[in-house]
Amino acid sequence: MLSRTADHLFWMARYMERAENTARILDVTYRLSLLPQNGQEVEAMWAGMLKIMELQDTFHAKHPAFTTEAVLEFMIFDRDNPGSIYRCLRATRENAHAVRGTLTSELWETSNATWLKMRDFSMAKMMETGPGAFFEWVKYRSHLSRGVTIGTMLQDEALRFIRLGTFLERADNTARILEVKYLNLLPGSESDVESTDYYQWSALLRSVSAFEVYRKVYRDHITPLRVAELLILRADMPRSLARCMKEVYSNLGRVANSRSAETERMAGELEAHLRFGRIERIFELGLRNYLEEFRDSIFDLGCRISDDFLIPASA
Amino acid sequence: MAITKFFNEMTADDGSVREHYAAYAKWLSDTPADRIARKRAEADSLFHRYGITFAVYGEESGTERLIPFDIIPRIIPAQEWKGLEAGMRQRVKALNAFIHDIYHDQEILKAGRIPKEQVLNNAQYRPEMQGVDVPCNVYAHIAGVDVVRAGAGEFYVLEDNLRVPSGVSYMLEDRRMMMRLFPELFASHRIAPVEHYPDMLLHTLRSVAPKGVDDPTVVVMTPGAYNSAYFEHAFLAQQMGVELVEGQDLFVRDDQVFMRTTQGPRRVDVIYRRVDDDFLDPTAFRKDSMIGVPGLLNAYRAGRVTLSNAIGTGVADDKSIYPYVPEMIRFYLGEEPILNNVPTYMCRKPEDLAYTLAHLPELVVKEVHGAGGYGMLVGPASTKEQIETFRKYLVANPEKYIAQPTLALSNCPTFVESGVAPRHLDLRPFVLSGSEMRLVPGGLTRVALREGSLVVNSSQGGGTKDTWVLEA
Numbered sequence: 014m015l016s017r018t019a020d021h022l023f024w025m026a027r028y029m030e031r032a033e034n035t036a037r038i039l040d041v042t043y044r045l046s047l048l049p050q051n052g053q054e055v056e057a058m059w060a061g062m063l064k065i066m067e068l069q070d071t072f073h074a075k076h077p078a079f080t081t082e083a084v085l086e087f088m089i090f091d092r093d094n095p096g097s098i099y100r101c102l103r104a105t106r107e108n109a110h111a112v113r114g115t116l117t118s119e120l121w122e123t124s125n126a127t128w129l130k131m132r133d134f135s136m137a138k139m140m141e142t143g144p145g146a147f148f149e150w151v152k153y154r155s156h157l158s159r160g161v162t163i164g165t166m167l168q169d170e171a172l173r174f175i176r177l178g179t180f181l182e183r184a185d186n187t188a189r190i191l192e193v194k195y196l197n198l199l200p201g202s203e204s205d206v207e208s209t210d211y212y213q214w215s216a217l218l219r220s221v222s223a224f225e226v227y228r229k230v231y232r233d234h235i236t237p238l239r240v241a242e243l244l245i246l247r248a249d250m251p252r253s254l255a256r257c258m259k260e261v262y263s264n265l266g267r268v269a270n271s272r273s274a275e276t277e278r279m280a281g282e283l284e285a286h287l288r289f290g291r292i293e294r295i296f297e298l299g300l301r302n303y304l305e306e307f308r309d310s311i312f313d314l315g316c317r318i319s320d321d322f323l324i325p326a327s328a
Numbered sequence: 329m330a331i332t333k334f335f336n337e338m339t340a341d342d343g344s345v346r347e348h349y350a351a352y353a354k355w356l357s358d359t360p361a362d363r364i365a366r367k368r369a370e371a372d373s374l375f376h377r378y379g380i381t382f383a384v385y386g387e388e389s390g391t392e393r394l395i396p397f398d399i400i401p402r403i404i405p406a407q408e409w410k411g412l413e414a415g416m417r418q419r420v421k422a423l424n425a426f427i428h429d430i431y432h433d434q435e436i437l438k439a440g441r442i443p444k445e446q447v448l449n450n451a452q453y454r455p456e457m458q459g460v461d462v463p464c465n466v467y468a469h470i471a472g473v474d475v476v477r478a479g480a481g482e483f484y485v486l487e488d489n490l491r492v493p494s495g496v497s498y499m500l501e502d503r504r505m506m507m508r509l510f511p512e513l514f515a516s517h518r519i520a521p522v523e524h525y526p527d528m529l530l531h532t533l534r535s536v537a538p539k540g541v542d543d544p545t546v547v548v549m550t551p552g553a554y555n556s557a558y559f560e561h562a563f564l565a566q567q568m569g570v571e572l573v574e575g576q577d578l579f580v581r582d583d584q585v586f587m588r589t590t591q592g593p594r595r596v597d598v599i600y601r602r603v604d605d606d607f608l609d610p611t612a613f614r615k616d617s618m619i620g621v622p623g624l625l626n627a628y629r630a631g632r633v634t635l636s637n638a639i640g641t642g643v644a645d646d647k648s649i650y651p652y653v654p655e656m657i658r659f660y661l662g663e664e665p666i667l668n669n670v671p672t673y674m675c676r677k678p679e680d681l682a683y684t685l686a687h688l689p690e691l692v693v694k695e696v697h698g699a700g701g702y703g704m705l706v707g708p709a710s711t712k713e714q715i716e717t718f719r720k721y722l723v724a725n726p727e728k729y730i731a732q733p734t735l736a737l738s739n740c741p742t743f744v745e746s747g748v749a750p751r752h753l754d755l756r757p758f759v760l761s762g763s764e765m766r767l768v769p770g771g772l773t774r775v776a777l778r779e780g781s782l783v784v785n786s787s788q789g790g791g792t793k794d795t796w797v798l799e800a
Binding site for chain 1: 376377378379552553558562563565566571572573574576577587588589590591592
């Protein structure tokens with residue numbers, strides 16, 4: 014397969030996944046902002062979220078205050094913000110367009126239709142139905158796109174690079190979602206969670222569609238330690254870091270070429286750490302540091318995949 | 329404007345429906361208007377969702393436009409198509425013989441049948457191709473010959489497109505759309521299929537691979553996703569199951585062309601390029617080309633890769649060469665042309681210029697190197713000011729123009745805002761030449777949607793229709 018084609022497929026999948034997770038992060042933060050608290054706390058919460066998404070400065074250059082309205086507008090519709098859902102869906106569609114001949118027509122049409130619909134939304138329109146309905150829509154379009162991918166694409170290299178993009182992006186994003194929560198409220202103890210806190214943790218779980226999963230797996234009340242364990246180490250949880258790395262490692266193995274051995278080894282090492290890791294140990298070392306380091310490794314891995322397969326430096 | 333009687337594809341002069349349209353006309357009058365309206369809306373939304381659009385230069389991405397699709401087909405009876413097909417084959421055969429001759433012994437120039445300077449001083453003549461042998465001696469593997477019906481119903485060739493003719497994807501998508509919207513029509517008519525075109529194209533491309541290559545790798549080369557015909561490039565690559573490459577995906581080493589893949593370099597043997605000659609190789613042609621491949625011309629001249637179409641085919645489809653095509657047919661094939669040429673005044677000749685200037689309100693004036701319906705004057709449809717502006721152009725640079733009588737293009741009933749009304753149309757069949765010649769029965773029918781307009785180009789508001797060649 015052409016390197017450039019693989020590159021477009023990889024980024025098409027990353028941007029779709031990013032759009033979905035941005036909707037998830039916004040959704041959880043928006044829900045939390047509705048809990049009883051004062052305006053300053055709400056602004057601090059949005060500021061924290063933007064910091065973790067590395068968009069705080071870009072935002073601040075345009076807006077004086079971190080109000081709910083301004084952040085939503087910035088993160089959903091701002092055409093100058095490369096992290097906005099608008100831009101993610103446009104990039105998804107542009108990458109798909111560049112390789113539409115490699116995609117099944119159903120997959121291309123899904124991506125195209127998502128973009129056409131996105132152009133019809135506006136801030137005013139969205140607020141009419143509430144942001145929740147919009148976030149749902151983004152998630153469903155992403156689900157649909159993933160379903161069409163798996164349901165129609167030949168299981169060849171093209172699919173592998175799409176899956177690589179999906180899981181590498183998701184690994185990064187899940188780590189960020191956890192960080193947002195930890196920035197806002199560091200767990201004081203491992204004891205039972207108090208009422209406000211309960212809502213925060215359950216909102217977090219819901220944002221990654223893991224509330225029911227948590228109940229099913231632990232059959233017990235919600236503790237920060239277990240939430241972290243579920244989202245980091247449980248390989249049977251589809252959005253956990255462990256699951257993501259497992260997928261990244263196995264998909265990498267299937268596209269391996271003569272120069273990718275070290276990249277594969279690095280992915281395998283990360284995957285093994287997650288497979289054999291213990292959550293208590295991670296908490297001892299500090300969860301935030303752990304997550305930041307993990308994201309750095311993911312970033313390196315992305316660069317290496319790019320060098321090995323997508324944009325080979327030499328002919 | 330003189331009121332001319334136009335040949336109507338569906339109805340004869342006495343108002344009766346022509347035989348080959350009878351079944352369709354009955355269906356149309358029996359079908360409730362609201363069903364038709366629903367189907368037309370459905371077609372629009374499907375074309376949007378499929379992304380069958382053309383990019384409009386200078387607009388934001390995602391603002392591609394649809395080419396309007398009309399649901400009333402253009403129907404051609406079997407016998408008529410037979411004549412057209414024979415004429416097409418004859419013409420493209422002669423044109424390929426001409427290009428080969430020009431880049432080898434130039435017999436036709438020696439025989440004085442075409443003025444030498446007309447060919448050799450033409451900007452489309454590529455001296456780099458002199459003496460280069462190409463597989464099967466074929467240069468224009470894909471030719472799009474524009475024909476119109478005029479007068480009492482006879483066909484004329486308007487132009488031969490031998491560089492990178494486009495539109496075949498619309499021919500295929502229009503058919504797919506008609507079959508989806510109105511399957512019953514395909515049960516009640518014997519319509520010759522066109523869906524195998526990509527298969528024939530792949531077959532043709534493989535047949536012109538460089539000598540000694542057993543299992544050639546074919547690719548489609550596009551200028552990129554922002555090109556106005558990008559949809560078609562992607563479509564054809566997908567339908568043939570070959571890679572769609574950009575210049576940056578290819579490189580040349582030791583006169584061999586390779587593409588960069590995730591598994592390392594891979595050899596490329598045949599490039600169906602949808603990039604103009606000028607942009608193919610920045611080391612040979614335009615230095616500022618960002619979409620070309622350095623070294624491609626040398627690899628091509630060394631016979632290590634086939635370019636389709638060949639470099640330098642423009643020397644045969646230029647509007648200043650067009651008047652000589654009938655002569656080519658006589659010279660190379662020893663036959664009389666089956667299809668008519670439109671009488672053409674070459675403004676570089678003083679007597680032709682004088683005639684043209686004296687008759688501007690009734691002529692069509694075209695730029696010799698123009699395309700896409702830009703830079704032309706349709707005398708009868710123009711204002712005095714427009715005509716006077718063109719007069720100045722003509723006097724300043726007569727060699728840049730040709731003039732032709734305004735043809736009374738045939739028309740066909742078409743859905744427009746006010747209902748169904750006749751609109752003018754043309755037809756572009758696609759002729760494939762490799763180890764043998766092939767063409768699917770049909771082509772792209774373009775229709776000028778503006779009332780009275782004779783310009784069918786999509787860039788000028790033209791639409792398309794499905795083209796049915798009926799089987800005998």
